[in-house]
Amino acid sequence: MTRAPSPRWLRRPYDTAPRFAYGADYNPEQWPREVWHEDIRLMREAGVNIVSLAVFSWARIQPAPEVWDFGWLDEIMDLLHAGGIAVDLGTATASPPPWLTTLHPEILPVGRAGETIWPGARQHWRPTSPVFRTYALRLVTAMAERYGRHPALAAWHLSNELGCHNVHDYSDDAARAFRSWLEDRYGTIDALNHAWGTDFWSQRYAEWEQILPPRLAASHPNPTQQLDFKRFSSDALKEYLRAERDVLYRLTPEVPVTTNFMVMDGTGGMHYADWAHEVDFISNDHYVRPGPQALDELSFSAALTGSLAGGRPWYLMEHSTSAVNWQPVNVAKRTGELARDALLHVAHGADAVCFFQWRQSPAGAEKYHSAMVPHAGPDSEVFRAVAGLGGLLRELAEVTGATRRPARAAILFDWESWWASEQDSHPSSLLRYRQEALDWYSAFLALGVRADVVPRGAALDGYDLVVAPVLHMVPRTLAKELTGYAESGGHLVTTYFSGVVDENDHAWLGGYPGALRELLGIRIEEFAPLLDGESVALDDGSTGTLWTDRITVTDDTVAVLAAYRTGEQTGRPAITRRPVGRGSATYVSTRLGAEGSRGVLARLLDGAGVTSELPEEARGRVELVVRGSGDTTYWFLVNRTDAPVELPGLSGELIARTPDAGPWAPGGSLVLGPRGVAVVRR
Helix, strand or coil: CCCCCCCCCCCCCCCCCCCCEEEEEECHHHCCHHHHHHHHHHHHHHCCCEEEECCCCHHHHCCECCECCCHHHHHHHHHHHHCCCEEEEECCCCCCCHHHHHHCHHHCCECCCCCECCCCCCCCCCCCCHHHHHHHHHHHHHHHHHHCCCCCEEEEECCCCCCCCCCCCCCHHHHHHHHHHHHHHHCCHHHHHHHHCCCHHHCCCCCHHHCCCCCCCCCCCCHHHHHHHHHHHHHHHHHHHHHHHHHHHHHCCCCCEECEECCCCCCCCCCHHHHHHHCCCCEEECCCCCCCCHHHHHHHHHHHHHHHCCCCCEEEEECCCCCCCCCCCCCCCCCCHHHHHHHHHHHCCEEEEEECCCECCCCCCCCCCCCCECCCCCCCHHHHHHHHHHHHHHHCHHHCCCEECCCCEEEEECHHHHHHHCCCCCCCCCCCHHHHHHHHHHHHHHHCCCEEEEECCCCCCCCCEEEECCCCECCHHHHHHHHHHHHCCCEEEEECCCCCECCCCCECCCCECHHHHHHHCEEEEEEEECCCCCEEEECCCCEEECEEEEEEECCCCCEEEEEECCCCCCCCEEEEEEEECCEEEEEECCECHHHHHHHHHHHHHHHHCCCCCCCHHHECCEEEEEEEECCEEEEEEEECCCCCEEECCCCCEEEEECCCCCCCCCCCCEEECCCCEEEEEC
């Protein structure tokens, strides 16, 4: 079970009144000093009360090995303090300066094929490099000694987006650290040989020194070696996080520490559920990806971040005011989206709303990335929207500290199943773990039903229904836990390619879905994945893609909820449900997508007694998220559409809304404008 993070929140340098933290990454070193005073004035106008500072400032702070320049940072820290603006101070270690990589090129990461990752961008360092760590911790120490008692300091910001560009390093440093990690995990070389199945392809090891990272090989590298390297790589970054944190804990024990996760990251390289207890409060960066599920994905990531925070408030460290610079086409946000996107994070528990960045850069790789003050300056729609959001957050001050109220349904999210299910030499290379989880979340949203997204290891007994999509890796203990959940009255839903392997990526023998075979009451002898573009029809009207299974029902109590109407499995079960104790276990053997999942989910929710809290007219058009404190709850109502939505018969007191919401009296109808948000106290 993952331990919850410490509840320590930001230090309050200025006042004790409740308020949302509101601000941005601030890079004053990119601007002449005369701009700094204008920045402070505009920050106060916009309602900014915190900035992240010095995140990428190593080359400025330490321009040579024995030369330090803190003068500019002293000055801006004092200016911010005088302006009543707190600082989330970076340790400045995210990117080493040119002098360090010139002096010690051995800190540079190495790719899978042996290529060096050269300087010129950012995060060009090995997580396991002892040389890099020596220099980085020296910098952290200097920062802590100089600014640990500065009155503006609210928190420490460790590195930046750890693992964003360097999570998998295949260098000799990584090889040595990997061997040490493996020895700690397995104890003996024989245990490792068993776990890795090294009698296949004559891979049996006699000494630890023979083991390498899964570098470029003639064919598919050993799958358990690949899996363990993913585990190790996440742990290596976590150990580096701890190293910086422990310096700060020793020198500034009263100052909380955080680092910005990237829960939306599509590679899944960092096991954030395992990292969550290493920081005092959870922080996350999020950027909207255009597409039909863009807003669903934002909500999904925010819900998962809220669960990593244990339901307590968390910090939205970065998101964008408008367009980013790194997508194939960088689309500007439309009217209302800046506030809606920010407030949806708040709904899911964020007590800090910050952007990248304060002032849009005139040069560099991110000069076309939007900011709170764009290239057009403060006389712009973006800055007016920024100031408007600052006003809304002031109106919502009483919500700060309120915890996210649990839903009755949840999606179980498992990093190790993600890693294992998408490895090579599998039945299909088209499977995308996170997309399957997102599709089910979209189905919940379309039905107007609140759902949490919880990491594996979280307690499930408070949920009436849990969807565990592509739960590929199921150790015996997890199978027992899921069986107990169903027997105690919970309704479990899982999907294709679930229960197939144990923690060593060894297939459970006797037929699929392996560890979940008895719980589900079915047996599959052989997978039947579909070709790209191929689809099958089910007799409930839905369409399946990606995968099918040749299912045999092995328990007389199993009900077939849908069968295949076309394809090689015609007439065979596609979706099954087995009563288990006071609950049930359902298996979905094909990818239904967001729309197809909606139909089966509606049926299963009805069986579990879970209903929407929204009026029928608003379901699918409005998202409801609930926070609460004591007997008071706060309903965040978010218009997911580009048209006005009416919500009849709401009770409570309207405490904040975006400007396009119509007039409202308790018990009457509330009209949310396109992309509008309202918050009701109940």
